[in-house]
Amino acid sequence: MEIERRELSLPGSYIDIVEGREVESLKESCQQPIPDSDSWLETELRRNVLLTTVDYVIDWARSRSVFPLMFGLACCAFEMIATAASRFDIARFGMDIFRWSPRQADLMIVAGTITWKMAPAVKLVYEQMAEPKWVIAMGACAISGGTFRESYSVVPGLNRIVPVDVYVPGCPPRPEGLIHGIRLIHQKISRDTIKKV
Amino acid sequence: MTVVLDYEAVARRLSEEFPGSVMESGKSGIVVKSERLRELAGFLRDSSEFEFDYLANLTAVDYLDYFEVVYHLVSLTNNHSLALKVRCTDRDKPVVPSVVDVWRAADFQEREVYDLMGIVFEGHPNLKRLFLWEGFIGHPLRKDYL
Amino acid sequence: MALKTEPFILNVGPQHPSTHGVFRMRVTLDGEVVVDVEPVIGYLHRGIEKLAESRTYTQVIPLTDRLDYLASMTNNFGYVLAVEKLAGIKVPERAEHLRVIMAELMRISSHLMAVGFFLNDLGAMMTPVLYMWREREKIMDLFEMVCGQRLTYNYMRVGGVSHDIPEEFLPALGRFVGEMPRFIDEYEQLLSQNEILLARTKGVGILPRATAINIAASGPVLRASGVKWDIRKADPYSIYERFDFEVPVGMAGDCYDRYWVRIQEMRQSVRIIEQAVNQLPRGEICIKLPKPFRLPSGEVYGHIEAPKGELGFYLVSDNSIAPYRFHVRPPTLINLTALRDMVVGWKIADLIVIFGSIDVCLGEIDR
Numbered sequence: 062m063e064i065e066r067r068e069l070s071l072p073g074s075y076i077d078i079v080e081g082r083e084v085e086s087l088k089e090s091c092q093q094p095i096p097d098s099d100s101w102l103e104t105e106l107r108r109n110v111l112l113t114t115v116d117y118v119i120d121w122a123r124s125r126s127v128f129p130l131m132f133g134l135a136c137c138a139f140e141m142i143a144t145a146a147s148r149f150d151i152a153r154f155g156m157d158i159f160r161w162s163p164r165q166a167d168l169m170i171v172a173g174t175i176t177w178k179m180a181p182a183v184k185l186v187y188e189q190m191a192e193p194k195w196v197i198a199m200g201a202c203a204i205s206g207g208t209f210r211e212s213y214s215v216v217p218g219l220n221r222i223v224p225v226d227v228y229v230p231g232c233p234p235r236p237e238g239l240i241h242g243i244r245l246i247h248q249k250i251s252r253d254t255i256k257k258v
Numbered sequence: 259m260t261v262v263l264d265y266e267a268v269a270r271r272l273s274e275e276f277p278g279s280v281m282e283s284g285k286s287g288i289v290v291k292s293e294r295l296r297e298l299a300g301f302l303r304d305s306s307e308f309e310f311d312y313l314a315n316l317t318a319v320d321y322l323d324y325f326e327v328v329y330h331l332v333s334l335t336n337n338h339s340l341a342l343k344v345r346c347t348d349r350d351k352p353v354v355p356s357v358v359d360v361w362r363a364a365d366f367q368e369r370e371v372y373d374l375m376g377i378v379f380e381g382h383p384n385l386k387r388l389f390l391w392e393g394f395i396g397h398p399l400r401k402d403y404l
Numbered sequence: 405m406a407l408k409t410e411p412f413i414l415n416v417g418p419q420h421p422s423t424h425g426v427f428r429m430r431v432t433l434d435g436e437v438v439v440d441v442e443p444v445i446g447y448l449h450r451g452i453e454k455l456a457e458s459r460t461y462t463q464v465i466p467l468t469d470r471l472d473y474l475a476s477m478t479n480n481f482g483y484v485l486a487v488e489k490l491a492g493i494k495v496p497e498r499a500e501h502l503r504v505i506m507a508e509l510m511r512i513s514s515h516l517m518a519v520g521f522f523l524n525d526l527g528a529m530m531t532p533v534l535y536m537w538r539e540r541e542k543i544m545d546l547f548e549m550v551c552g553q554r555l556t557y558n559y560m561r562v563g564g565v566s567h568d569i570p571e572e573f574l575p576a577l578g579r580f581v582g583e584m585p586r587f588i589d590e591y592e593q594l595l596s597q598n599e600i601l602l603a604r605t606k607g608v609g610i611l612p613r614a615t616a617i618n619i620a621a622s623g624p625v626l627r628a629s630g631v632k633w634d635i636r637k638a639d640p641y642s643i644y645e646r647f648d649f650e651v652p653v654g655m656a657g658d659c660y661d662r663y664w665v666r667i668q669e670m671r672q673s674v675r676i677i678e679q680a681v682n683q684l685p686r687g688e689i690c691i692k693l694p695k696p697f698r699l700p701s702g703e704v705y706g707h708i709e710a711p712k713g714e715l716g717f718y719l720v721s722d723n724s725i726a727p728y729r730f731h732v733r734p735p736t737l738i739n740l741t742a743l744r745d746m747v748v749g750w751k752i753a754d755l756i757v758i759f760g761s762i763d764v765c766l767g768e769i770d771r
Binding site: 074077078080081082084085177178213214 | 386387389390391392393394398403
């Protein structure tokens with residue numbers, strides 16, 4: 062059987078131009094930060110009487126087995142891996158396996174500096190995650206740009222691109238700090254309700 | 259100990275082989291004319307007294323009147339080193355010949371200098387932006403980029 | 405009827421499980437065989453070189469920490485050596501010994517990570533990583549005792565180091581150095597004769613000696629190809645000529661040799677630390693510099709042997725408080741030029757293994 066070999070139909074440089082246009086358009090549209098949702102911090106929470114026990118059970122189940130998505134970009138990624146290693150185990154909180162595919166994850170931990178070139182990829186991964194989903198911004202660079210804020214290619218904060226739930230400060234934060242941030246996510250989940258207002 | 263070669267002696271030797279190619283030999287490197295760069299590079303790599311087979315560093319500096327491309331060369335067999343420089347005075351379209359076919363180490367480093375400073379290396383097979391995205395306007399490492 | 409085939413481009417995208425960072429490759433595949441590889445980088449480009457032009461010489465030191473974030477001490481070391489070379493400053497003896505101890509501990513830590521994640525790429529999920537992390541946590545505890553930070557240390561200063569060691573440091577270091585050779589023996593026993601490792605890395609991704617020199621590879625990648633070039637021996641900086649150690653050199657230039665060179669370098673680093681601790685003198689740790697600190701006009705290229713290769717700093721100064729031009733010569737960007745040569749003709753599973761054996765760190769490639 063003869064085999065006819067064809068050439069590549071799309072050169073690599075065309076892909077570069079298309080992606081460059083996508084980065085520029087994302088940069089234009091993300092000049093204002095997305096406001097943080099902090100209504101869960103109120104102490105009085107009005108719940109629907111009929112759904113209280115159902116809410117309680119579902120939130121208990123959700124918060125005890127959150128699957129994190131590994132989105133380590135820079136130095137903070139190694140403190141995130143240290144949190145998952147044997148000394149500061151987060152398997153004891155039910156977050157054993159770090160998922161690589163966003164379709165199977167609930168919690169996106171963005172650790173490291175985000176640049177405008179990487180921003181479309183962050184947004185794409187966030188949109189691929191299924192509801193309900195939460196985002197932790199870990200480290201000074203993800204919170205506000207950190208040491209590199211006045212650089213020409215750094216996004217000044219993750220909340221320009223995706224809405225953030227918990228911010229963990231530090232450069233890099235200690236594993237105990239990240240565990241505290243994860244416990245805050247558990248508290249936020251336990252105040253959730255399945256009734257959509 | 260890596261011996262830094264005496265720039266005066268090397269400049270005299272290069273002027274014997276390629277007359278008129280050396281512009282000056284200061285205390286921090288030999289400045290050569292950009293048109294003769296390729297043949298000088300080939301001679302420095304292949305001649306037995308120099309044998310500079312290792313291009314340790316390639317970078318560019320923006321002095322406000324001119325751009326200067328700096329090459330740090332090392333010889334692994336003889337254990338000596340040399341700094342070579344090329345100047346380029348045109349600010350709108352600076353052009354310097356590429357040394358990729360002499361030392362392949364120059365491949366990514368020349369793309370980086372093109373991306374951040376805007377100096378075009380003629381003869382480079384794949385001169386595209388390396389760090390910044392296609393469509394970024396300007397060259398950030400120039401002194402007039404704010 | 406003829407069978408038509410067409411090569412296709414596979415995107416090994418910026419977010420992928422090889423944990424080496426945000427690195428992207430556009431791989432052109434013909435079936436399973438790799439025809440072409442194009443690395444696309446710049447996803448972590450933070451503009452460190454431009455930022456350094458508006459900071460003083462001491463404020464640049466935390467910026468250099470974040471270059472190769474797995475080996476922050478050696479980045480600091482290279483930068484302050486370059487500044488001291490231009491200014492002509494002589495550093496006190498105790499500070500020199502402390503710098504060498506920290507740099508060699510950092511080398512052990514970085515090689516542990518490199519070997520651990522190389523085995524992760526081969527498929528041994530996280531088991532070798534967790535074993536090597538056990539030692540790395542001990543090293544991070546030692547660093548935390550000295551300077552208070554676990555990852556980005558900001559420890560060295562122009563003219564010495566910033567903090568002196570507390571009393572509990574030397575006994576803890578002695579315990580670590582005493583038990584480390586036993587742990588390296590444990591890794592070698594588990595890994596070096598493992599049939600899967602041998603079958604997947606022996607003869608895979610060979611980098612010939614002439615190519616390695618032409619592309620200016622450095623570090624374990626160059627030494628595995630048979631070139632005996634280590635800057636600590638060829639162009640000694642600081643006080644390395646007083647120590648007695650060997651430079652391991654591989655023969656074939658394949659992935660197994662790069663792994664083997666890193667394991668042997670860890671043993672040599674333990675030897676250097678023992679000698680440095682025995683010779684540690686008393687004295688001051690940093691000389692007093694004028695504030696604001698200005699460098700004389702001129703330029704300098706200072707290079708050291710970082711765990712990943714030859715890390716060079718090119719500084720141009722015009723007698724002001726900030727550098728005029730600050731350039732970093734990244735070892736891993738230049739080692740990456742070899743990727744295309746090593747990978748073409750192999751299958752896609754080998755691509756990941758070969759890339760893991762180069763041991764990149766994106767913070768340094770992209771700066």
